[in-house]
Amino acid sequence: MAAADSRPADLLAIEDIHTYYGDSYVLQGLSLRVASGTIVALLGRNGMGKTTLIRSVAGLTPPRRGRITFRGSDVVGLPPYRIAQLGVALVPQGRRTFPSLTVRENLQMPQSTLAGLGGRTGPGGRGRAERWSLSEVVREFPQIGDRLGQRARNLSGGEQQMLAIGRALMANPDLILMDEPSEGLAPVIVQQLGAIMRRLRSQGHSILLVEQNVGLAMEVADYVYVIATGRVTCAGTPAELDAQPDLMARHLGIER
Ligand SMILES: Nc1ncnc2c1ncn2[C@@H]1O[C@H](COP(=O)(O)OP(=O)(O)OP(=O)(O)O)[C@@H](O)[C@H]1O
Ligand SMILES: [Mg+2]
Numbered sequence: 001m002a003a004a005d006s007r008p009a010d011l012l013a014i015e016d017i018h019t020y021y022g023d024s025y026v027l028q029g030l031s032l033r034v035a036s037g038t039i040v041a042l043l044g045r046n047g048m049g050k051t052t053l054i055r056s057v058a059g060l061t062p063p064r065r066g067r068i069t070f071r072g073s074d075v076v077g078l079p080p081y082r083i084a085q086l087g088v089a090l091v092p093q094g095r096r097t098f099p100s101l102t103v104r105e106n107l108q109m110p111q112s113t114l115a116g117l118g119g120r121t122g123p124g125g126r127g128r129a130e131r132w133s134l135s136e137v138v139r140e141f142p143q144i145g146d147r148l149g150q151r152a153r154n155l156s157g158g159e160q161q162m163l164a165i166g167r168a169l170m171a172n173p174d175l176i177l178m179d180e181p182s183e184g185l186a187p188v189i190v191q192q193l194g195a196i197m198r199r200l201r202s203q204g205h206s207i208l209l210v211e212q213n214v215g216l217a218m219e220v221a222d223y224v225y226v227i228a229t230g231r232v233t234c235a236g237t238p239a240e241l242d243a244q245p246d247l248m249a250r251h252l253g254i255e256r
Contacts, residue, residue: 010069011036011175011206012057012088017066017076019049019056019230026052027063028230034175039197039207041221043214043252049230050210051093054177057208058090059083070175089173093180093210095164099153103144106152106163107134107170131203137166140196158189165196175206182213194220214252218242226251 012034019027026049034040044050055061057068059080068076075083084090097106138145141162147155152163161181168176178197182190190213197207197220211217217224218238225235226248233251234241241248 009036010034011071012208013067013069014053014057015067015069017053017056017063017068019052019061019063021052021061026230027056029066030227030231032225032232032235034206034208035222036174036206037201037204038222039201039209039220041209041211041217041224042227043211043217043224044227045252046212048227050227051179052230053227054090054092054179054208054210057083057177058088084171084173087172087174089168089171089176091161091164091168091176091178091181093183095157095160097152097155097160097163097167100151102149102151103155103163104134104148107137107148107167109167109170132169132172134170137169140169140199141166158185158192161185161189161193162196169200173205175208176200177208177210179210180212181209182211182216190216214248 010033014030014032016029016031017027018025018029030049030053032040032042042050042053052061056063059075059078059082062076066076067074070083070086070088073086075086098109138148143159144155144162144166147159152160155163165176165178165181181193185193194216197209200207209217209221218241221238223235223237224241225232227233228251234247
């Protein structure tokens with residue numbers, strides 16, 4: 001855990017958050033940080049609160065207690081569109097593309113929505129060169145570029161995941177929240193996904209990656225948190241965690 005304090009400045013800082021669904025107490029004092037330009041992975045078994053953490057950051061299920069700061073500004077209590085305008089994009093679990101819309105319409109959705117709400121705001125927002133346009137997303141994901149006129153429902157699982165990531169990029173985020181992007185994908189597509197995440201990091205994006213695929217997370221992440229019942233149970237660089245296989249086995253129920 002010593003490495004935690006020597007990491008570069010935080011883009012996202014989550015401090016002791018407590019998040020509920022009604023009376024159901026899910027995140028029970030969770031803290032984590034995402035340094036600028038890094039990939040941070042969040043591992044945990046089913047139902048441990050990974051999606052709830054993503055929802056807490058995106059403003060969909062705000063915590064009742066605790067702080068979440070993005071580039072130093074408090075975001076708890078802001079509506080989701082405001083958090084998106086600050087530069088946080090979500091690639092939701094299960095992709096959630098719009099099946100009856102075309103690939104092009106899916107990609108254009110965030111830009112038209114954000115434009116209607118006044119565009120990106122804050123540092124790095126309006127006025128900076130907007131990096132991602134339809135043609136740049138198509139260049140990054142040629143598979144979906146060939147299918148812009150088709151309905152999203154006709155894409156394969158891998159293509160739908162590329163579309164979900166492309167759609168998030170169209171909002172020009174600094175931080176991309178990815179909730180189990182490898183779920184249900186063939187190993188060769190998971191490898192492609194890893195390469196995409198590394199490329200996005202090299203282009204200056206930061207990623208908070210929720211995964212059940214421990215291999216993928218350990219391969220791409222700069223730092224890893226393991227959560228159980230709404231709390232961080234262990235954390236470290238992939239190398240630090242690899243050096244303690246018994247710890248990983250205990251917290252994730254897996255052998256590495
Ligand atoms: N909308 C909701 N209302 C009530 N309880 C919920 C709701 N969504 C999730 N929960 C509960 O909160 C807990 C954490 O769920 P969450 O979806 O965050 O887990 P997860 O780690 O993302 O799991 P998975 O790996 O299956 O996606 C679970 O016990 C779940 O049943
Ligand atoms: Mg989940």
